[in-house]
Amino acid sequence: xxxxxxxxxxxxxxxxxxxxxxxxxxxxxxxxxxxxxxxxxxxxxxxxxxxxxxxxxxxxxxxxxxxxxxxxxxxxxxxxxxxxxxxxxxxxxxxxxxxxxxxxxxxxxxxxxxxxxxxxxxxxxxxxxxxxxxxxxxxxxxxxxxxxxxxxxxxxxxxxxxxxxxxxxxxxxxxxxxxxxxxxxxxxxxxxxxxxxxxxxxxxxxxxxxxxxxxxxxxxxxxxxxxxxxxxxxxxxxxxxxxxxxxxxxxxxxxxxxxxxxxxxxxxxxxxxxxxxxxxxxxxxxxxxxxxxxxxxxxxxxxxxxxxxxxxxxxxxxxxxxxxxxxxxxxxxxxxxxxxxxxxxxxxxxxxxxxxxxxxxxxxxxxxxxxxxxxxxxxxxxxxxxxxxxxxxxxxxxxxxxxxxxxxxxxxxxxxxxxxxxxxxxxxxxxxxxxxxxxxxxxxxxxxxxxxxxxxxxxxxxxxxxxxxxxxxxxxxxxxxxxxxxxxxxxxxxxxxxxxxxxxxxxxxxxxxxxxxxxxxxxxxxxxxxxxxxxxxxxxxxxxxxxxxxxxxxxxxxxxxxx
Numbered sequence: 001x002x003x004x005x006x007x008x009x010x011x012x013x014x015x016x017x018x019x020x021x022x023x024x025x026x027x028x029x030x031x032x033x034x035x036x037x038x039x040x041x042x043x044x045x046x047x048x049x050x051x052x053x054x055x056x057x058x059x060x061x062x063x064x065x066x067x068x069x070x071x072x073x074x075x076x077x078x079x080x081x082x083x084x085x086x087x088x089x090x091x092x093x094x095x096x097x098x099x100x101x102x103x104x105x106x107x108x109x110x111x112x113x114x115x116x117x118x119x120x121x122x123x124x125x126x127x128x129x130x131x132x133x134x135x136x137x138x139x140x141x142x143x144x145x146x147x148x149x150x151x152x153x154x155x156x157x158x159x160x161x162x163x164x165x166x167x168x169x170x171x172x173x174x175x176x177x178x179x180x181x182x183x184x185x186x187x188x189x190x191x192x193x194x195x196x197x198x199x200x201x202x203x204x205x206x207x208x209x210x211x212x213x214x215x216x217x218x219x220x221x222x223x224x225x226x227x228x229x230x231x232x233x234x235x236x237x238x239x240x241x242x243x244x245x246x247x248x249x250x251x252x253x254x255x256x257x258x259x260x261x262x263x264x265x266x267x268x269x270x271x272x273x274x275x276x277x278x279x280x281x282x283x284x285x286x287x288x289x290x291x292x293x294x295x296x297x298x299x300x301x302x303x304x305x306x307x308x309x310x311x312x313x314x315x316x317x318x319x320x321x322x323x324x325x326x327x328x329x330x331x332x333x334x335x336x337x338x339x340x341x342x343x344x345x346x347x348x349x350x351x352x353x354x355x356x357x358x359x360x361x362x363x364x365x366x367x368x369x370x371x372x373x374x375x376x377x378x379x380x381x382x383x384x385x386x387x388x389x390x391x392x393x394x395x396x397x398x399x400x401x402x403x404x405x406x407x408x409x410x411x412x413x414x415x416x417x418x419x420x421x422x423x424x425x426x427x428x429x430x431x432x433x434x435x436x437x438x439x440x441x442x443x444x445x446x447x448x449x450x451x452x453x454x455x456x457x458x459x460x461x462x463x464x465x466x467x468x469x470x471x472x473x474x475x476x477x478x479x480x481x482x483x484x485x486x487x488x489x490x491x492x493x494x495x496x497x498x499x500x501x502x503x504x505x506x507x508x509x510x511x512x513x514x515x516x517x518x519x520x521x522x523x524x525x526x527x528x529x530x531x532x533x534x535x536x537x538x539x540x541x542x543x544x545x546x547x548x549x550x551x552x553x554x555x556x557x558x559x560x561x562x563x
Contacts, residue, residue, distance in 0.1 A: 038117040042076040043107045045128045050083030052125035055194035055225045056148045059234045066238030079106045094446030103131025124148030129206040130279035137287035142244040147207040149225030150317040151195030161190040162198045164477035171459015174424045195225030199310030201476030204317045205272030212266035213259040214345030222321035255287045258340035268303040268380030273476030274395045282555030293393045300380030312400030312479040315368045323368040331358040387515040392487035392553035402464045404509035408433045423456040430465035433505040439472030440489025441556040445546035451475035487553040498526040
């Protein structure tokens with residue numbers, strides 16, 4: 001690291017020594033006057049694998065122009081993406097969370113291998129953002145994140161659609177509530193173009209969090225991918241990054257404990273995704289900020305949900321943008337003393353300075369952002385549940401839940417596919433508590449999201465009467481009485497692996513309790529006879545991941561305690 005830091009210092013001051021390496025740089029476009037300029041990596045996740053990322057190539061071109069105009073030398077390189085919406089419900093979904101770490105590793109590898117002075121990362125789909133931020137935290141070189149932008153809503157029968165609409169339509173069709181023609185129409189209209197999933201799902205949650213943390217420019221997290229302002233904001237981001245290089249404004253100065261608390265407060269206020277818990281814990285672990293799963297519960301208790309956004313509300317991210325975006329939400333939090341206004345941001349200004357010209361009250365001509373005295377919910381929606389089923393904790397999204405307490409018989413499934421089939425076949429009844437296990441970070445491996453079964457439950461009209469717990473994850477589009485990230489997971493001997501069909505389980509959101517109603521003596525008997533399953537994969541990416549990954553309660557990181 002010392003040699004690389006010296007290289008960066010030399011690049012900024014124009015002191016790079018002549019060497020044969022310069023011949024390689026001349027081949028990619030460097031001229032005599034360019035060797036004294038900072039060399040900036042332009043990491044981008046352009047891909048036609050998913051609509052989330054298919055507009056990123058054009059943004060990378062804009063960023064390249066902006067970096068050159070600001071006096072830097074950009075070097076473009078790509079990284080990967082996995083489309084959660086496409087892989088959902090398949091074996092391929094096991095690679096989704098894995099891709100977060102592959103993205104982090106790839107960006108770190110190129111930037112460190114090439115001794116780059118800074119990085120501008122552009123991402124779209126869910127894992128692009130935390131993956132890039134983990135890399136940024138590891139390297140601690142001047143950095144900025146540019147969100148590829150949100151998709152605009154689809155439309156059918158006068159209603160806004162998102163990708164979640166398609167999953168719920170499958171459940172409605174199986175329950176006989178819609179016909180095949182309607183199902184097909186929803187599928188054809190749900191995703192009209194480029195951009196990440198449109199509700200306050202994981203992508204828009206993480207982009208909002210990064211704006212709140214100061215690693216992205218104000219307003220940039222809710223812009224539509226296809227709008228010109230997204231391209232303009234990308235150019236502006238490049239210019240701010242070059243200023244950060246000159247000032248040596250580093251991620252460790254921005255990604256502080258205060259920044260993480262700001263992000264959590266914003267996530268609660270907008271009704272963000274359960275996945276944000278996992279990702280923020282991972283980023284904090286990497287940068288060395290003390291953050292635990294319990295911190296989310298503390299902040300939840302003091303921050304209300306003030307935005308009416310899908311999946312449990314009515315509006316999408318583009319509506320939030322028109323209503324004032326994340327700066328409006330942040331200013332309201334700041335007024336209430338729920339934001340650290342002195343936290344530094346990539347603009348070189350503090351949070352309070354960035355928000356100086358924003359009104360303390362939301363506009364009266366919109367109802368996406370509610371007035372402070374009329375919130376959607378008086379407390380945050382992401383609750384941390386504990387009990388004998390989750391001694392390390394579990395995460396539940398409790399907004400919009402009509403029955404926050406349920407006690408019922410366990411319906412146990414060893415994989416997501418088994419559960420989905422049971423739901424679609426009408427074998428799940430009101431009052432049941434579904435258990436999907438061996439889907440955790442190690443057990444899956446990869447901690448799949450359960451959007452298919454949760455959407456099928458909603459589509460079947462059981463959303464208010466059926467509970468679901470899993471050591472896997474949920475899509476940001478999931479809502480209902482569902483509890484994920486149960487830790488310890490089944491594959492390492494967690495209690496969720498000891499549940500038997502018909503056991504009584506209690507989910508109590510107000511008491512933050514997840515309890516298996518079986519005696520301690522019985523549990524010890526079951527534990528004594530439990531055997532760890534054979535790893536599902538012996539070679540390749542998933543095998544390596546399962547061997548390295550930590551508990552979800554620690555962020556499911558793969559580089560913890562490797563020394």
